[in-house]
Amino acid sequence: MNKEKVIEIQNLTKRYPNGRGIEDINLDIYKGDIFGFLGPNGAGKTTAMKIMTGLVRPDQGDVKIFGASITEDYEKAMASVGCIIEIAESYPYLTAYENLRQAARYSPQVDRKRIEEVLELTGIHKFINEKPQKFSLGMKQRLGLAGAILNHPKIVILDEPLNGLDVEGMIDIRNLIKSMAENEGTTFFISSHLIHDVELTCDRIGVIYNGRMLNVESTENILKDYATLENYFVSEVERNGRVPNYAD
Template identity: 75%
Template sequence: MSKEKVIEIQNLTKLYKNGRGIDDISLDIYRGDVFGFLGPNGAGKTTAMKVMTGLIRPDRGEVRILGYSIAEEYEKAMAKVGCIIETAESYPYLSAFENLKQFARYYPEVDDKRIEEVLELTGMLKYKREKPRRFSLGMKQRLGLAAAILSRPEVVILDEPLNGLDVEGMIAMRNLIKGLAETETGTGRTTFFISSHLIHDVELTCNRIGVIYNGKILDVDSTANILKDYATLENYFVSEVEQSGRI
């Protein structure tokens, strides 16, 4: 049985005048994957995710999500996608609950019960009457994740979701992501595409990993395969980067 491709990225290129960006990236992400896009800051992770979600246009190449082209059928491609790129945005003077109520306007099927549910899932229920301007970065990240999963999306794209979280928050976020990826929804399991420079967390969170360095994909493999050959993901990462002869 062939696995269902949920995100297809082909020959994606977006280069800036300073030489940074992404160069000829191709990737397939399958249903139920928790895919870790691993690379140092400035490697091109955010650029790739902005192109994937239609925030910037590529110089060339294509992205399809759930079979729809981002360039040609943007609304259909993004209809079942939840994402946080760069920072989790919120209205600072509305409560956590009111923030999610604002997001819910786009989704007729999301009611107050679902809002309470995602606040509970992300550990934010006890802060539902509080305003994000008083929140720590980690709490803002949790609220952002609550917004991203509000409509029960099939695909969740998260740029550095573990940034700013304390150890407890990281464990909670990791368990939440794994739990959602393993739970069958009406259409199957939620698929995650997560970027991070935190090697240890990617190792513990993701079942497949793509290493990006200087805008290029060095390798894509399953975490299980990598850990058969290397003691840690960090050893693998260093080895991949050294093989590409750039350190």
């Protein structure tokens, strides 16, 4: 049975004056995937994700979400998408609850019960009446994730979602992602430079290096041939004639 294609990335190219960017990226993401976009800092992960969410226009190519073009039909393309790109932003002088109430202003179906539910799911319900100005980076990430899943999105795009989390937080968020994918059919597109966490979280992995996609493979198949995802990453980089400069 063929899985439904929910994201199509076609010939995506964006070049910056400093020489960085992405070059001719092609990628299909399917319903229920937990896709890991793996690469070192500066590889082009955030650039690609900014284009995917309409924050940056590509020089060439397009992204289609549920068949709608992000460049030509932005509102339709993003209607079922939740995301965090780079930093989970919040209003520092509003409470956690008030921040999510603001995030829900275009989603009439989101009520107090749903807000409390996502705060519970992300492990910060006890801070519902506290202000993010006092939050640690990890707690701000949890609040950002609560906002990203607030309106029951079908696709969640997360740029370095485990940034700033302690070990317990990483496990909590990993379990939440897996649960939503399995039980609700939510599709996740996750970027990270943390190889071990990608290995434990994602079922398909795309390696990006110097702005180019090197390979896309299932985690299961990778671990049949390599002891760890790190070994696979280094092998892919070397096989493509580049010297790895990688810090986990």
